[in-house]
Amino acid sequence: MLQKKVCMLGAFAVGKTSLVRRYVDSIFSEKYTTTIGVKIDKKVVNIGEQELSLLLWDVYGEDNHQKVLPAYLRGMAGYLLVVDPTRPNTYKSALSLHDLVNNTLGPKPFVLVLNKSDLKDEWEADIAELQQLANVAVAVMETSAKTDSGVNEMFEALASALLPING
Amino acid sequence: MTNDLPLSVARYVKTLPVCSRAMAYLCLDNDNVVINRGGALEKCGMPSIEKGVLISEQLPAIAQLLPIGEKAVVLVNTQISTDTIIDLHLFADTIGQWVLIIDNTEAGLILQSEQQERLCNDIIKEKNTKNGGAR
Numbered sequence: 391m392l393q394k395k396v397c398m399l400g401a402f403a404v405g406k407t408s409l410v411r412r413y414v415d416s417i418f419s420e421k422y423t424t425t426i427g428v429k430i431d432k433k434v435v436n437i438g439e440q441e442l443s444l445l446l447w448d449v450y451g452e453d454n455h456q457k458v459l460p461a462y463l464r465g466m467a468g469y470l471l472v473v474d475p476t477r478p479n480t481y482k483s484a485l486s487l488h489d490l491v492n493n494t495l496g497p498k499p500f501v502l503v504l505n506k507s508d509l510k511d512e513w514e515a516d517i518a519e520l521q522q523l524a525n526v527a528v529a530v531m532e533t534s535a536k537t538d539s540g541v542n543e544m545f546e547a548l549a550s551a552l553l554p555i556n557g
Numbered sequence: 558m559t560n561d562l563p564l565s566v567a568r569y570v571k572t573l574p575v576c577s578r579a580m581a582y583l584c585l586d587n588d589n590v591v592i593n594r595g596g597a598l599e600k601c602g603m604p605s606i607e608k609g610v611l612i613s614e615q616l617p618a619i620a621q622l623l624p625i626g627e628k629a630v631v632l633v634n635t636q637i638s639t640d641t642i643i644d645l646h647l648f649a650d651t652i653g654q655w656v657l658i659i660d661n662t663e664a665g666l667i668l669q670s671e672q673q674e675r676l677c678n679d680i681i682k683e684k685n686t687k688n689g690g691a692r
Binding site: 393395402403422423424425426427428429430432443445447450453454455461462464465466477479 | 676
């Protein structure tokens with residue numbers, strides 16, 4: 391079976407781990423638990439008649455004290471770039487992580503993920519800041535790990551882009 | 558511990574400040590087949606690694622990191638299960654591609670606790686700034 395490494399990238403506390411837990415284990419917790427280093431999970435996804443094994447690398451979030459090290463990206467086929475629109479600071483991390491990928495591996499397919507859609511009333515209006523990322527993403531998805539909205543679709547959108555001849 | 562290790566691994570370990578931690582190793586050939594393994598594989602969360610089998614069939618996450626170039630690859634605090642945190646060191650020499658696995662569960666959990674406290678404080682500061690700015 392075809393195997394692809396997919397990284398979850400984004401600032402701290404944007405919900406990367408919650409999205410993986412929701413997708414892999416169908417669970418959600420309100421409690422925030424930070425990730426150190428990386429957590430690795432696996433999930434097989436069917437896209438049409440093709441089966442693909444996604445190796446999910448949930449990489450620690452960037453914060454004021456630590457940046458993501460390029461070694462964690464090694465062998466990555468694509469990534470989910472997660473932002474929390476209730477925290478505009480997380481946009482800056484998304485832009486710098488996108489640059490890190492391009493500078494380390496060259497362009498790779500990614501889905502821009504606007505997480506916490508259950509808190510849409512609190513989203514900051516200026517999503518235009520993310521337009522340059524949206525223009526080069528394979529998809530822009532609104533998700534909520536809490537309500538399970540858009541989670542499967544987000545992973546499937548990236549998986550489709552990773553298949554040979556695009557499925 | 559280092560007395561039990563292949564020379565290639567023992568030499569590498571001597572450059573690290575980790576000698577008291579449990580460690581295990583795998584050696585892969587150029588086709589990424591496991592040709593040797595040993596050390597504390599069970600403690601490092603990898604009890605069932607078999608010789609003669611492709612690493613991609615046993616540890617697909619490591620297969621994605623291959624081939625190893627001239628420079629060693631180091632991935633610290635890799636959580637492979639809820640209760641196992643390891644450091645991965647990958648390097649190559651004339652014998653093969655080596656994967657050194659060092660248990661870091663104890664220190665990793667302490668680090669996680671410290672980081673959790675720091676980031677929770679950062680989130681509170683962010684919220685206060687946002688609320689203050691909105692007034």
